[in-house]
Amino acid sequence: MQEQTAMEADKVRYPHQFTQDLVIDPSLYTDSSLLKDVDMLSDPTVIVTDPMIMGMVLKYFYCYVHKGSFDEVVPLQDISALCEMFSRHSSLNEPDDDIELMNYLRQWSFSLRMLADVTKTSHIIRSIITQKVSPKLKKSEEYVGLDIGTGTGILLLAQHIHARRLGFKEITLYGIEYDKMVGLQSYKIFNELGLAEIILGDARDQRNYEPLLNKQVTFVSNEMVAAMHQPLRREHFVSISKTLFGTIGENIANAGFFPEGLIAFCKEMNVSVLLAKNTAFLGPKEYHDMNLLPQGIIIEGNIVPLHELGNELMPYLSEWSKTRLSHRW
Structure with a gap:
């Protein structure tokens, strides 16, 4: 089997998106690199918020696809476009889709589904780091x-x-x-x-x-x-x-x-x-x-039905992403 590798970070250029098309409210997102977010969250003097964790998860999702971008600023519109593409990767391509990227998303669908379920994954991460x-x-x-x-x-x-x-x-x-x-x-x-x-x-x-x-x-x-x-x-x-x-x-x-x-x-x-x-x-x-x-x-010491895991973070998502992003369970 030919070894699959992550997409090169500069291979895809995502189109500009309007605010309503973004995954989360841009006021909750920090334009920074994944590694900078990790350093910030690792500082015990920093009070961790849910949007901070969600931003890091979204950047990790992006970096998992785009190799070598851990220390690069990741624009929210690029992450949002990638999430939108992933939300329909099981279907046929649209005319303007990057074929190579869509096929990559299909090849790594199971792993990426865990990352794209931003609210559940963020809830789990919050429970670990605190x-x-x-x-x-x-x-x-x-x-x-x-x-x-x-x-x-x-x-x-x-x-x-x-x-x-x-x-x-x-x-x-x-x-x-x-x-x-x-x-x-x-x-x-x-x-x-x-x-x-x-x-x-x-x-x-x-x-x-x-x-x-x-x-x-x-x-x-x-x-x-x-x-x-x-x-x-x-x-x-x-x-x-x-x-x-x-x-x-x-x-x-x-x-x-x-x-x-x-x-x-x-x-x-x-x-x-x-x-x-x-x-x-x-x-x-x-x-x-x-x-x-x-x-x-x-x-976090609480009994949570599996289908409700991450629900308390749902208000941070945009309307389209609430229904179209994948679920780990």
Whole structure:
């Protein structure tokens, strides 16, 4: 298979757009580079706002498509045009579309869908960068983060910001990704940024946790949460949790987690079950071999139905983007 690479930053010129065509209100957006936004959000004296996070997510979406643009100012109209194109990438091209770009969006559709769901992704990032850590880990000299099913790596970036806001100078981050093509893309990005190590492998394989065996892990994010109406087994959430806690359970004893917990429905027992850290995200033993369907997520200490995740950020979006941007769940 021919290796796919990100589009060159200067390959596409986006047309001027009117305010009503923009993804978010321009008064909420800062014309700056992704790296400048990361530095700003990493400053513990800065009060983080939802539009700040959403702006960073939009820029990461743009930079994931346009290679090498991390330190370039990204105009909102360019991001908005890219989002508009992505909102219809599964359909036929329009006459003025850049064919190469549209095909690229189709090739990377699954990964980009997570980034284009700006409100849900921003809500998750907010929960990570503002989460408190165990006093025991605060005394550590090193912040160690793990992202399972890392995909585009956006949650690794959130962990990097989290670590810097907590004052850590030594930051070590690992992302595990099963999809080789997606993993190689993230490897290139984080190798260029110098922020994380991407492990190409299956999170159900104990060998992929070897770099963490002698480390105390500060934070774990697990993105392998199935969509509503799909069993958690589909994304191997249960088997990954078994391997994670069975391999480095002691190392993650004090770690923070995303999700903090899951509410899942058990069809066989006709009840909802809480999956959380205290049961290795497996729930009571009698439910271990049953089909569990995710219903809700525990985030920022609150139980939120999956379909409502990110809803509180929706008012920041323009009217067209509320209905046309993709959804991760």
